[in-house]
Amino acid sequence: MSLLLVTILLVLAIVAIAYYLVKKLSLLVVNAVLGLLVLFALNFFHLMQWIGKPDLGYGLPTVLICAVGGFPGVLILVLLNILGITV
Numbered sequence: 001m002s003l004l005l006v007t008i009l010l011v012l013a014i015v016a017i018a019y020y021l022v023k024k025l026s027l028l029v030v031n032a033v034l035g036l037l038v039l040f041a042l043n044f045f046h047l048m049q050w051i052g053k054p055d056l057g058y059g060l061p062t063v064l065i066c067a068v069g070g071f072p073g074v075l076i077l078v079l080l081n082i083l084g085i086t087v
Contacts, residue, residue, distance in 0.1 A: 031070030038074045039066045053081050061087045 039062070042048060043055045056062055056077055065073045065087065077087060 032067045035066040035070035035074050036063070038071055039063070039077075042074070042078070048078070048081060051082065056081060059087070 039056060039058075043057070046055060048055050062077060065077055067073075069076065080087060
């Protein structure tokens with residue numbers, strides 16, 4: 001009887017951990033897609049040229065920062081570009 005109880009508790013713990021990870025993973029994926037869409041919009045509409053700076057481009061470091069950092073990553077890249085630091 002106690003082996004059955006331990007098994008049920010173990011299965012419930014695994015399901016809870018899996019649910020938590022899937023929930024966090026979906027949030028990260030949404031954030032990454034949002035960051036890449038904002039990068040695309042910045043470059044498509046040439047918004048950086050309105051303040052006299054070149055577009056951010058689509059280099060590997062830029063895309064990785066936007067994919068991992070999401071919207072805050074794009075903001076950091078914009079601020080660095082305004083300060084004259086290119087990535």
